[in-house]
Amino acid sequence: MRPFFILVFAGLALASTIASGQTTGRPKTVKPPKTTRTAQPNQLSQALPSRETLQLPQPPEKVKSIFPPGTVTYANIPYAGDTLQKHLLDIYLPAGAGAHTPLVVWIHGGAWMLNDKYADMGYMRGTVRGFLEKGYALASIDYRYSTTAPFPAQIQDCAQALEFLYQHADQYRLDNSRIALIGFSAGGHLASLLGLSNNNAVRDFYPPSAPANSSDRPTNPPSGAPTPPGGPTNYKIRCVLDFYGPSDFLMLAANPDTSISNDRNPVAILLGALPIDRPDLARRASPVTYVDKDDPPFLIVQGEKDESVPCTQSKMLHSWLTLSGVPNELIVVPNAPHYGEMFDAEYIRDRVFATLEKYMNQERK
Secondary structure: OOOOHHHHHHHHHHHHHHHHOOOOOOOOOOOOOOOEEEOOOOHHHHHOOOOOOOOOOOOOHHHHOOOOOOEEEEEEEEOOOOOOOOOEEEEEEOOOOOOOEEEEEEEOOOOOOOOOOOOOOOOOHHHHHHHHHOOOEEEEEOOOOOOOOOOOHHHHHHHHHHHHHHHOOOOOOEEEEEEEEEEEOHHHHHHHHHHHHOOOOOHHHOOOOOOOOHHHOOOOOOOOOOOOOOOOOOOOOOEEEEEOOOOOHHHHHOOOOOHHHOOOOHHHHHHOOOOOOOHHHHHHOOHHHHOOOOOOOEEEEEEOOOOOOOHHHHHHHHHHHHHOOOOEEEEEEOOOOOOOHHHHOHHHHHHHHHHHHHHHOOOOO
16 A cells, blocks of 8 residues: 555645646735626725735636636635734625525645645536536635644634634625535545534634734734634534545554654644544544534545545545434545546536535525
8 A cells, every 4th residue: 555644645735736726936916817806805804914015825827717707706805813824715706696695615625734725626627616606605715734833723713714704694695504614635624523523512623712802813923823712603514525534533543554653744743743642632633533413414525546545534434424323425436546627527516516405405403
């Protein structure tokens, strides 16, 4: 068996970067795609440096061309009230969207240490376009890298982004009672963890409490600074679309044929320790730890020949969900590697949209 995280988790991040059309050059000031209309960010941006003084991410050309004509774009919205570039999100609204548009939140991959909110879109063009064409809003979020802030910073950031979207739903014409998650690789891990732990009151995963006056918050805290958790979040997740995300770090650590024992592998960097040395941390960060009967439905998509995240990771999550009575579906894509256009196949898109149609529109219990 090929070495696991060293060979491919770094490789998947590079491949995802290439597939999304990203480059590693200095980001440029955002310009709206020709096919979209750019709306003004929320009021928090008024306290931030201007676009002339702050370098903001720019979508690659391959990503710009994905969205249907008439898409309304809100770019680089600061969701944490600070100036960290990894605390930004984009919102894409379908043309003619009225109030209460159902929302899909996109969480990118990259070994928790690479890429940004445009990653994975390049090889999932049909899926991305389909969200907008079928009337869903799409929000793509950034989160801090594990190389600057160890876990649980990444899940705190995701939770804070979702809470921001929940609280500002009216402003952006979103329906905060209909939220789904989609994530890829490391983003699949975070989407799964967010969806499964949301009803478990895991205090360490809560986003920091926002001061009553946003001016009281430091505008540029160190990116690796500790973030004391705040109170519980308000959002609920309708369903999770998990594309080849790791689900059980202890199971990975038990495999002698992987490079998980290397202290510079992405999981060890994420946790701040080897899983074999700190099984408590590995368990806390594993989505399967939080599976229970009240969790949201899942669609899990996995490559049969994934050289980065073993297929057994998705199969194990599928089994735990099934044993707990959580509706879920597992698609193993024949001969597929860790990422790529195979995952944008029509039959997979059909299952993605069928899952959304079923669970985003049904009455909540």
